[in-house]
Amino acid sequence: VKNEFDVVIVGGGASGLFAAIPLIRSGYSVAIVEKGRWRESSPYDNDELYTYVDQREWPDPAREFSVVDFGDASSLTTHRMGQSYGYVGGGTITYAGVSERFRLADFVKRTSHGDIDDANTADWPVGFYDELEPYYAIAEGLLGVSGDSSLDPTAPPRSNKLFPPLAYHEINLQMISAAKSLGWNPYPVPLAISSVYNPATHRTWCVSSGLCSGYRCIWNSKGSADTIFRSQVEGAANYKIFTNHVALKIETCFEGASVSAVRILNRQTRAVSTLAARRVLLAAGGVLSPSLLLRSKDRFHPDGLSNGNDLVGRNLMFHIEGQKGAYFKGDFAREKFNNVKKVMVADHYFGNDRSSSNHVTIQAGTKTGPIRFAIKKQGWGLDYLRDMYANYMNHYEFQVMVEDLPRECNRVTLDETRLDVDGLACSKITHRYHPMDGLALIDAFDLADRWIRQMNGTAVTNPEAALLQWKSAGCRTPPPWIPVGFHLMGTLRMGTDPLTSVIDRDCQSHSVKGLFVVDSSVFPTSAGVNPTLTLQANALRVADKIIQSDGKR
Numbered sequence: 001v002k003n004e005f006d007v008v009i010v011g012g013g014a015s016g017l018f019a020a021i022p023l024i025r026s027g028y029s030v031a032i033v034e035k036g037r038w039r040e041s042s043p044y045d046n047d048e049l050y051t052y053v054d055q056r057e058w059p060d061p062a063r064e065f066s067v068v069d070f071g072d073a074s075s076l077t078t079h080r081m082g083q084s085y086g087y088v089g090g091g092t093i094t095y096a097g098v099s100e101r102f103r104l105a106d107f108v109k110r111t112s113h114g115d116i117d118d119a120n121t122a123d124w125p126v127g128f129y130d131e132l133e134p135y136y137a138i139a140e141g142l143l144g145v146s147g148d149s150s151l152d153p154t155a156p157p158r159s160n161k162l163f164p165p166l167a168y169h170e171i172n173l174q175m176i177s178a179a180k181s182l183g184w185n186p187y188p189v190p191l192a193i194s195s196v197y198n199p200a201t202h203r204t205w206c207v208s209s210g211l212c213s214g215y216r217c218i219w220n221s222k223g224s225a226d227t228i229f230r231s232q233v234e235g236a237a238n239y240k241i242f243t244n245h246v247a248l249k250i251e252t253c254f255e256g257a258s259v260s261a262v263r264i265l266n267r268q269t270r271a272v273s274t275l276a277a278r279r280v281l282l283a284a285g286g287v288l289s290p291s292l293l294l295r296s297k298d299r300f301h302p303d304g305l306s307n308g309n310d311l312v313g314r315n316l317m318f319h320i321e322g323q324k325g326a327y328f329k330g331d332f333a334r335e336k337f338n339n340v341k342k343v344m345v346a347d348h349y350f351g352n353d354r355s356s357s358n359h360v361t362i363q364a365g366t367k368t369g370p371i372r373f374a375i376k377k378q379g380w381g382l383d384y385l386r387d388m389y390a391n392y393m394n395h396y397e398f399q400v401m402v403e404d405l406p407r408e409c410n411r412v413t414l415d416e417t418r419l420d421v422d423g424l425a426c427s428k429i430t431h432r433y434h435p436m437d438g439l440a441l442i443d444a445f446d447l448a449d450r451w452i453r454q455m456n457g458t459a460v461t462n463p464e465a466a467l468l469q470w471k472s473a474g475c476r477t478p479p480p481w482i483p484v485g486f487h488l489m490g491t492l493r494m495g496t497d498p499l500t501s502v503i504d505r506d507c508q509s510h511s512v513k514g515l516f517v518v519d520s521s522v523f524p525t526s527a528g529v530n531p532t533l534t535l536q537a538n539a540l541r542v543a544d545k546i547i548q549s550d551g552k553r
């Protein structure tokens with residue numbers, strides 16, 4: 001086998017596969033190195049116990065893990081956080097498909113907020129939204145995003161139209177009318193879930209199974225990156241996906257000035273080989289991409305590639321996501337099962353007096369699966385069963401999504417004392433929330449509460465006590481119920497100044513030629529909405545820049 005390619009992409013997930021599409025279509029020879037295998041549909045895909053509760057298809061956290069340090073001794077544990085779903089398609093196989101554009105204000109955070117004590121906010125490069133906009137439109141077309149941004153007063157300008165929103169359920173209509181009576185502007189959550197047939201990717205429309213977040217969509221209505229990739233490169237012979245291979249190290253030439261190759265390990269045979277390339281695109285995610293750069297130290301880069309200023313791994317951001325469940329009145333028993341977030345508000349995106357530094361949205365309408373509901377509810381006997389029957393269909397959840405401010409002390413390093421299944425030092429995640437993050441979360445929960453009360457709902461999960469305790473402890477260590485770690489951003493910051501950023505505007509390293517980053521590690525700020533659409537649009541943009549710079553377009 002001739003192991004020489006124009007481009008090697010590390011990571012075959014959301015960003016890696018999107019970057020690969022234009023490169024392959026422009027005739028580049030492309031190698032994609034992916035730890036996992038292809039994940040075909042299985043008979044268990046819709047089985048809540050097997051797929052969601054036991055997470056049997058996820059990589060084993062005893063073999064692939066990070067160490068997390070949230071600030072108190074008890075939180076220094078091994079964790080799945082930072083590790084991807086680990087198949088071709090990465091996180092998008094099981095993701096919920098929420099596909100929001102960042103708002104214009106997200107790109108100028110430093111200018112609009114000035115210095116925030118103890119935070120390290122930054123602007124994105126000047127004019128970034130205008131440059132990204134056409135790629136947002138292409139990404140939305142591939143993903144088949146359904147929605148209607150004209151109803152959202154905070155939406156940035158767009159050059160395209162989305163597919164029509166998915167059909168509403170009775171509960172969604174109640175949500176909309178309550179939000180309107182509060183003076184808010186509810187709008188359909190933009191979802192990478194087709195409401196109509198999408199001819200660009202041959203994907204069919206949603207049958208409303210409700211099995212989206214946490215599940216593989218067996219109907220192929222969800223825009224998982226693997227199915228989209230296959231539809232776009234069908235018949236092409238100029239690429240190869242090295243599945244079940246892990247990238248060990250990026251190698252350089254010309255005294256460390258340029259990339260030259262990627263060393264990879266075949267996880268089945270344990271054979272190590274080298275893929276030579278003039279360009280390497282990192283797409284392993286916000287924790288594993290910086291880890292690979294730290295691991296790639298050599299004579300010319302003793303602290304890791306592109307790490308001359310000790311910035312690799314810093315400014316790690318999650319989103320603070322919190323759920324609030326409630327019971328609602330209405331006859332939902334005859335409705336189709338429905339656990340998709342379909343209605344959201346961004347009216348408080350720019351915050352209020354107390355927490356205006358963090359951007360916030362509320363996404364409403366998910367429903368926990370029946371098995372998880374039963375486990376959470378607990379009880380025994382006939383009363384318990386009656387309660388289950390009476391309440392399950394009337395239970396819905398509201399999710400708040402709060403921006404995490406960047407801080408230099410929040411970072412990814414390597415823990416050389418703990419090796420994973422591939423014999424690699426595991427990633428260590430150190431993270432303390434900024435006190436403003438905590439206030440913003442508390443405010444966001446207050447808003448969710450107002451929305452629920454306006455619908456005459458009865459909140460069941462009541463995080464207030466835990467939140468107050470958290471507030472008095474300075475809002476640093478996250479309360480245990482906050483799921484962190486699905487959205488990983490910031491660890492290889494993009495910027496024009498090599499002293500304060502790792503990569504340049506085109507997402508190429510300031511110091512190592514041919515080294516690019518296309519995942520959300522590059523984000524200078526995290527915004528108050530989900531990141532995947534933005535990272536995929538940016539991956540398309542970076543690939544196009546490469547094609548243009550070679551005069552191939």
Ligand SMILES: Cc1cc2nc3c(=O)[nH]c(=O)nc-3n(C[C@H](O)[C@H](O)[C@H](O)COP(=O)(O)OP(=O)(O)OC[C@H]3O[C@@H](n4cnc5c(N)ncnc54)[C@H](O)[C@@H]3O)c2cc1C
Pocket residue numbers: 010011012013014015016033034035036084085086087088089090091092094095096097098099213214245246247248283284285286288289292486487488519520530531532533535
């Ligand atoms: C349950 C769930 C719901 C979610 N819902 C949403 C949502 O609604 N909206 C949204 O925007 N986001 C959502 N996300 C997050 C979304 O999945 C991620 O933002 C997205 O997948 C990140 O893309 P990526 O390319 O950076 O990483 P990934 O998609 O994770 O891909 C990285 C790939 O790199 C591979 N890899 C890593 N290291 C190596 C190595 N050294 N060698 C070889 N391969 C390697 C991994 O196996 C993986 O396949 C959700 C995630 C989960 C888990």
